[in-house]
Amino acid sequence: MKYGKVFVVDDDEAIRDALTWLLQSRGVEAEAFASAEEFLGCWDADIAGCLLLDIRMSGMSGLDLFDRLREVQARIPVIFLTGHGDVPMAVGALKRGARDFVEKPFNDNDLVDRVIEALEWDSQRRLDEAAAADLAARLEQLTARERQVMELVLAGKLNKVIADELGITMRTVEVHRAHVFEKMGVKTAVELAQLLSSHKGER
Amino acid sequence: MKYGKVFVVDDDEAIRDALTWLLQSRGVEAEAFASAEEFLGCWDADIAGCLLLDIRMSGMSGLDLFDRLREVQARIPVIFLTGHGDVPMAVGALKRGARDFVEKPFNDNDLVDRVIEALEWDSQRRLDEAAAADLAARLEQLTARERQVMELVLAGKLNKVIADELGITMRTVEVHRAHVFEKMGVKTAVELAQLLSSHKGER
DNA sequence: CCCGCTTGTTCGGAAATCCACAATAGCCGA
DNA sequence: TCGGCTATTGTGGATTTCCGAACAAGCGGG
Incomplete structure (x- = not known):
């Protein structure tokens, strides 16, 4: 009621x-x-x-x-x-x-x-908007570098390739990648992809 | 025109x-x-x-x-x-x-x-429906076992865990996994997740 | 009887993941 | 202004996982 x-x-x-x-x-x-x-x-x-x-x-x-x-x-x-x-x-x-x-x-x-x-x-x-807002807030607290890395991860690229494209070491990519996972509250790249795909186009 | x-x-x-x-x-x-x-x-x-x-x-x-x-x-x-x-x-x-x-x-x-x-x-x-139909057709040609494996992959689980849950060897999981990727036309689990998430709820 | 599905084994290299340690730069409060 | 704090970047090594290739065997349908 x-x-x-x-x-x-x-x-x-x-x-x-x-x-x-x-x-x-x-x-x-x-x-x-x-x-x-x-x-x-x-x-x-x-x-x-x-x-x-x-x-x-x-x-x-x-x-x-x-x-x-x-x-x-x-x-x-x-x-x-x-x-x-x-x-x-x-x-x-x-x-x-x-x-x-x-x-x-x-x-x-x-x-x-x-x-x-x-x-x-x-x-x-x-409910849907609250979930989207939560997601946006998490994306917000990513640093610029972390966002770059995340995009390339979502493009399905290997850490090695990402490192090449950004001109940094693979190890550094791994650090950013781990930070992204932590801040976005996921444990794998697959979860991250689903999280972002499901709430895409809701603007 | x-x-x-x-x-x-x-x-x-x-x-x-x-x-x-x-x-x-x-x-x-x-x-x-x-x-x-x-x-x-x-x-x-x-x-x-x-x-x-x-x-x-x-x-x-x-x-x-x-x-x-x-x-x-x-x-x-x-x-x-x-x-x-x-x-x-x-x-x-x-x-x-x-x-x-x-x-x-x-x-x-x-x-x-x-x-x-x-x-x-x-x-x-x-155009959207053609894409969805193409996707459905690909899903169709997966075998039952491949579908099971795919679901667990999309749940973000490691091959080892999947092998445990299905009671089969890790190597067998990898075979099914590879077949899924091939049939779905993707190269990584991330692409697969995006492919399925983007065309979900379009019924 | 052949084919496809499922399952298994073995090998080896590529990639990802985790850990410890560390340096530079910028920012903020004391 | 100085001492933390964070972001960013790096190195080296150990461990785990992924993945491709090759080979094979049981099983069920056409």
Whole structure:
């Protein structure tokens, strides 16, 4: 039951209240905001959850907020809500990465299902990103030389060849190689290759 | 300009003619079908391209055809066309994997752009799938024992340990290991790990 | 009966791994 | 500024592992 939090952003107080009541009655934590600006003001990227976002609002629109979030690499799932949406708008939102697009009035059960789906997706995404961040932190603490050696190791080259290419002794290569393994928390070159391959292309 | 072919499926002859004319005038090869059944009858999964699919048709509907294609693992990109679509239909189609969803009447330039996007996506997808198929074919020709050894190699274990776990001699492990490398077309365990990691989870 | 899979042996060289010892350079806090 | 600390580089030697080549034998399917 501990998924994360739902952030409801809608300038219609009745909708906000109805949504927070609906979600909380289903055991889902929810917090409401009257505008995109208000949400941005107190948003913390570290809190897991999803966004229930009205498209048509005074001030910054839902789509504007969505674009803003994507600009800062925030990948929190966004479910758009709209009373006057059309097909091109929905298609555009989804193709740009929105999680879902729901018309008002909505079916309570259906909406809650979609919200829970989004929350589960987000918590999985956070696990993946945490692993990637951990990996990045480890890569960070490698020295320049160690990174060079690591790349050549990952290219499948023998220590001897690496030594040649870098103009250093094989023994020195071994030292760097051992440091790389230690800092990356692996014991063999194979593990290192898998560690980096699996989390590649996640940017 | 050699992208692939566009398969137009629509039961309205005027639309079919207009679409094929439009596409061909832009240098995109197109072929029209009057029904989902007719398309299925002469469809070849090996031909690169995309599908321009009307949703509302007599007989099998566009959505039915879409589902049928997904059932047989056909991942050809599908752009839905509809004259009477609504938001939930569009959202549902996209969330189930449709490439795009366009309302009639459509803007010619816009539609051609989307078609070309889909064609480019498909040709890239085919490259990826060809690589994956090649990999699968290589894995296929490994013997059971070779696969076992390969897994342990990928677990980063030493030949000695592998020999212990399989209850065979180290030398025999080395033979299998060498066969694996040969059949998989790699020269080191690191390359093997990268080959398998990069094409994992592409199902 | 031949072929491929699996298994085994022996030999030897190449490569990787581990250890101890050590020197140079830069950086940071006392 | 001086004394650690780390990164980087080096040497020499010992041990382990990897790998290629050659030879061979049991076994099961076509």
